[in-house]
Amino acid sequence: xxxxxxxxxxxxxxxxxxxxxxxxxxxxxxxxxxxxxxxxxxxxxxxxxxxxxxxxxxxxxxxxxxxxxxxxxxxxxxxxxxxxxxxxxxxxxxxxxxxxxxxxxxxxxxxxxxxxxxxxxxxxxxxxxxxxxxxxxxxxxxxx
Numbered sequence: 001x002x003x004x005x006x007x008x009x010x011x012x013x014x015x016x017x018x019x020x021x022x023x024x025x026x027x028x029x030x031x032x033x034x035x036x037x038x039x040x041x042x043x044x045x046x047x048x049x050x051x052x053x054x055x056x057x058x059x060x061x062x063x064x065x066x067x068x069x070x071x072x073x074x075x076x077x078x079x080x081x082x083x084x085x086x087x088x089x090x091x092x093x094x095x096x097x098x099x100x101x102x103x104x105x106x107x108x109x110x111x112x113x114x115x116x117x118x119x120x121x122x123x124x125x126x127x128x129x130x131x132x133x134x135x136x137x138x139x140x141x142x143x144x
Contacts, residue, residue, distance in 0.1 A: 026102060047077065049122070
């Protein structure tokens with residue numbers, strides 16, 4: 001199972017860059033609200049989505065992933081939190097778009113667009129892939 005260094009590094013880079021932004025007024029409040037959601041959200045992804053994505057290469061090569069019980073646990077947790085994670089994306093998107101419209105948040109606009117792109121990639125590709133990987137692993141673990 002791969003540790004998905006690139007995705008973890010992307011999360012770390014996004015958070016590092018976001019933490020360097022200082023906004024005041026309404027934009028600052030929106031930004032703090034978004035960061036509060038984002039920190040817990042990234043942690044949840046690292047516990048559920050990333051382990052399952054790390055098993056995709058093994059599954060594609062038709063080799064049984066290591067740490068099967070941990071992956072089944074991650075899948076079960078992801079299924080239980082999937083709607084919440086999508087709801088968090090919706091809230092993050094709303095907050096980011098409100099900041100993009102705020103003239104005082106000009107210095108954050110490019111980074112906010114990067115964050116919106118990242119969330120779209122997760123929703124359209126990474127989350128569904130993690131769910132499929134989890135289903136395959138669970139199915140294989142049930143047939144042993």
